[in-house]
Amino acid sequence: MNEKALKVLEYSKIKDEIKKYVNTQAAKEVIDSLKPYDNIYEVREHLKETQEALMLLMKKGNPPFEGLYDVREPIGRIEKGASVLTGQILKIAQMLRCARKFKDYIKRKEDEEAFPVLEDLCEGIVPLKRLEDDIFNIIISEDEISDRASEKLYNIRRSLKEKNSSVKDKVNSIIRSNSKYLQDNLYTMRGDRYVIPVKAEHKGSVPGLVHDQSSSGATLFIEPMSLVNLNNEIKELMLKEKAEIERILSELCLKLYNNIDIVKNDSSIVWELDFIFAKAKYASSINGTIPIISDNGIIDIIEGRHPLIEPKKVVSSDIYLGREFTSLVITGPNTGGKTVTLKTVGLLHLMGMSGMLIPAREKSCIAFFKEVFADIGDEQSIEQSLSTFSSHMTNIVDIMDKADHNSLVLFDELGAGTDPTEGAALAVSILETLRKRNCKIVATTHYSELKAYALKTSGVENASVEFDVETLRPTYRLLIGIPGKSNAFEISRRLGLSDEVIENSKSLISSDTLKFEDLIQSLQDKSIKAEKDARAAEVLKLEMENLKEKYEEKLYNLNKARENTLYEARREAKSIIKDAKEEADDILKNMRELEKLGYSSEARQQLEEHRKTLKEKLDKSSEGQTFVKQNKSDEIKTVKLGMELFLPSLNQKVIVLTLPDNKGELQVQAGIMKINVKLKDLANTSESTKESRKASKREVKLNLRSVATSIDLRGMDSEEAWYNVDKYLDEAYLGGLKEVSIIHGKGTGVLRKSIADMLKSHPHVKTFRLGAYGEGGNGVTVVELR
Template identity: 65%
Template sequence: MDERSLRVLEFSKIKEIIKAYTQTAAAKELIEELVPYSNVYEIRERLQETKEAVELLMKKGSPPFEGIHDVREGIFRAEKAATLGSADLYRIGGLLRVARRFKDYVAHKEDEEAFLVLEDICEGLVPLKRVEDEIFNAILDENEISDRASETLFNIRRELKNKNGSIRDKVNELVKKNSKFLQENLYTIRGDRYVIPVKAEHKGAVPGIVHDQSSSGATLFIEPMSLVQLNNEIRELMLREKAEVERILAQLSKKVHDNIAIIKNNSKIIWKLDFIFAKAKYGSEIRGTCPIISEDGSFYIIEARHPLINPEVVVPSTIYLGGEYTSLIITGPNTGGKTVTLKTVGLLQIMGMSGLLIPAKDNSVISCYDSIYADIGDEQSIEQSLSTFSSHMKNIVYIMDKATEKSLVLFDEIGAGTDPVEGAALAAAILENLRARKTKILATTHYSELKGYALNTPHVENASVEFDVETLKPTYRLLIGIPGKSNAFEISRRLGLKEEVIEAAKENVSSNTLLFEDLIMKLQKKSIEAENNARETAMLKAEVAKLKEKYEQKLYNIQKNKDNIVQNAQREAKSIIKAAKEEADEIAKNIRELERMGYDNDVRSKIEEQRRRLKERMENLESNMAEKEAEKGKKLKAVVPGQEVLLASLNQKVIVQTMPDSKGDLQVQAGIMKITVNISDLRAIEEGKTSSKQKISKREVNLNLRRAATSIDLRGLDAEEAIYNVDKYLDDAYMAGLNEVTIIHGKGTGILRKAIGDLLKRHSHVKSYRLGEYSEGGSGATVVVLK
């Protein structure tokens, strides 16, 4: 990738922002080295890892980086078998803990979506729980070794504590005893030895070893002879403590050295994960999306936003290039946003190719280029110096020497800075040379000649930035397919220039030019209207899609509930039949017992008759249940569009819309909805068949089989769902023989209560209804009396 283009397009600023999201210096270095990847596979892989990291952040929260440090220096020393300090060991322990936790962080359950790229990266992490535990058991923080690091260290420190207590008691006695010879009635420590501050003139009164004196010489710090032995013992214990600590650190360092290959590999993976999650956090911050990568040099970036512009003021712009067009010539007024458009395209391409999410809408497309070349200057005026023109021309020469069919070239005000006629001719020649090589080009210009070049040259498209002549301000919106209008006359008129002066100016412009400018203005207006209509159409289409999805889900729920109800009823009926049979068998058994007890033949004959009748009733009940399924109609083997059939699963008439496919699936219309069903679920409708008998028998069976709760809770449902549930519930309650039921709808805004009241007014099973009493839920519940 061309380094000058990366600098001009300010990719380094993006990287500096991402660095702020890292945890380690190693990850910052990875970001500093980040450049666009050179092949499509690598780009897609790096984008996927960033996308997965964003999803993990949203699903599981912050990654487990707590306690992570850059331990490269410690790992380097451990490789050389050096003894590490407590700080290095503690940080390496933190690295091992992070590595172990990351294995759990990226893991997913069987019913959850997998994070394939991140899981593959974390596959290389090897937990060293034993080494980690030994480090943290021995080291409390970067500067403190635990008393429990070893039994020897524990004993030494306990003895040292006792000795210090003894010597403090002793030295306090000496301070009291010699207080008249001391500068102050206290003791201090010099060189790990307890001393007392003796006045210089009384040094002979306190025999001992002089360790120090004050700056004035008036005070001597003397170790009394009676403390020498105790101080020596403390000093010895301190040396033993130091030796034991060094032994512990050496032992832990050896364990790190023995596992250095694993630790080193874990560290590299953790640095990479730190780098990936920094990209993800930045992507979330800019509300970035994962772009689709094309390989033909085309791009289609939807509502692109420049990431370095304040998100509150940036104007999104949709930019595309591809298909039959390889060049886009953008025209428009100064400060109209042409340069920002170029920089946005270039920077978003670089970001996407570097594995970063881009600030644009979903389904945006970028391409994989071998390089992106940009000649973009800060100067916007055409009154540029010759030296500036020469500088730009030097860049253009370099670009023309390097650009290929797989390159993207960005020219800002191409040909500006010299004579307009020569500049326009030169710009057209440069663009035509690159176009002939099939290089992808975005160029901005003021030259009207280049508008004509774009109109008359194949594979070249015009575009313009919109300008509002009413407010004399640019809108920063890009209009592709329409060249820009200069608006010089309109702007001058708005600013108060006299009409005669404007008319005189128009006489100096050819009629063809004026007609061309008027045509551009009309095209702009039509394009804006078409774009607004397209936006409204897209919004309506999205709303229709949502409604369709909502009602399809409702229909699915209805079908599912109906299937469950039928299955439950069948199970309950079978259970009753089974119980009845068992009861009949029990009766037969009792009959035989009664016979043995001496009942006569006449009684026996009557009991046998009752048993036979009970058995026949059970068999008839089974037969009736089998007939219920057959009553739905005859299964259909073939249907034709327009035919009215019965959808068995919903027990509803539908109209066939399409012929069945190879699997038997076809589309039918149920009311206002079109749904896909299988032909096996369709039944023929028998003409003239009455359903009154079915209703009666269903009523009789359900009276025995149906059970219903005495209340239903509707809180949390919308009005439509609530009405459906209440209607079904009242049927169940009526069939179960309930006299009074309670509908719990909550108080809320009262919308749900009103909807339920409207339903109850006209429901066939409702005798009367009222709001609940205080003990019944008040206005949050409705009590219904059934007929």
């Protein structure tokens, strides 16, 4: 990607914004080296990783980057076999801990959404938990090693503590006995040795070694001879402590050296993750979305916003090209936002091709380009003695040499800086040459000749930035398909120029030009109205889709509830039949026992007959629970499109949409659903309706048995109670119950109030009241169903 386009489109400012969210200098250097990728698969992969990081931020919060430092320098020293400072070893351990925690952070449960790109990246992390723990157990802080780092260090420090205690007692005793010779009754330290402040005139009275004197010379800091041996022992212990600490740190460095490849690999992945999550945090700050990457030059940016303009001030624009046209010519007055639109197109492409989410609506599409060329801004160069036109033309010549079908070319005020007639002709020629190469072009101009070129040339489209004549301000809204109008006369009139001067000006312009300008104004008005109507239609479309989804879900739930009810009814019927049979067998068994005790066999014979009669009735009842089946003689042989038939499995009339295929399957419409069924499963409407009514009567009776007349909520919280009551009321309503009881207990009344709030708006509830005396009082709510 050419550096000039990156500079003109302010790509570096985007990178500076991302740097605000990184934790390490290493990640900042990754950002510094970032450029648009030159492979479409890389672009898609890096966009995916940024989106996954954003989703993780929203779902799991900030990643575990606490205490992360850039430790490339100490890792490099260890790799060469050198030792490093205590604090540097501690920072390496903190990096290893971040890497290990990130592996846990990215891990997902079975039912959670997958993050394949980041999961693959984190797969390379190798946790070094034991090494990490060794470092944290030994090093407490950058300046402190734990006493338990080794047994030898522990013994040295214990001896040092005892010696220090002894020397303090000794020096305090010396101070007390020599207080008259001392400047102050206290001791101090000089070079890790205990000394006392002796007046210069009494130096002979306190035998010892002079270590220092005060600035005035009045005080000498003397180490009494009786302390020399103790101080020597303390110094020796301190040297031993230092040597042991160095040995321990060398040991840790050796462990790191033995695992240096893993340490380097983990650190590289952590820097990469730091960079990725910085992109995600920046995307969150600009409400970025992942764009679709087109490989055939199609651009369709929906409500795109320039990321460097304040969110409260920026105006979004819909920008598209690459289908019906490949060149877009934006015209209109200065300060109308043409250049901002141009930069928005270019910068959003650079961001997208660098793996950044773009500030636009979802489903926006950008194209993958090998090169983005931009000629924007004042290119006048005093050092090179180039005028504005010459400088622009030098850049344009370079673009003309390199641009091809894989290029996006952006021109700002093409042809400006020279004679308008020649400049316009040159601009048309440049655009036409690049268009024939199938370059994607967005150009701004104020030349009317380019409006006419766009109108009459296939593959070129006009566009303009809307201007509000009433307020004399641009709205910055891009209108594609409409050339810009200068509005010079209207602006001049509102600023106070006399009508006479304006009319004289109009008389100097040809009538065709004036008609053309009026046509542009008419097109603008119609376009604004059409866009407003389209937005309203889109809102209505979304509402209808939501309603459709809502009612489809309701129908699905009703059908599901019906199936569940039928299943429960059949199950309960079988249970009743089974219980009745068992009861009959028990009665017969008991009668046999009574017969043994002296009852006649006639009684037993009568009981057998009664049992047989009961069994026959129960068997008939059991047969009544099956669905209505179609006799083979009643099977439908032929159907016609639009024919109304009956589908017993849904207990519903259906309309035939297609004729049966070679498998005997056809498509029918049941309500708002279209389903495939077999021809043999359908029945004629008149016969099946009667049978379904009989079947439905049996179902109601069975439902009455299967649904309890009360539900007990005691011990539940409000949320659980709401769920259970809602489900129970659905079942009771489908079961045909008219009145049910909800037992919630008296308690504090919170559960009772929560249930009452729910019942007020429940669709199945007609009225409800608290239980009367004998019904449970305030602990029960009695509900009348519709």
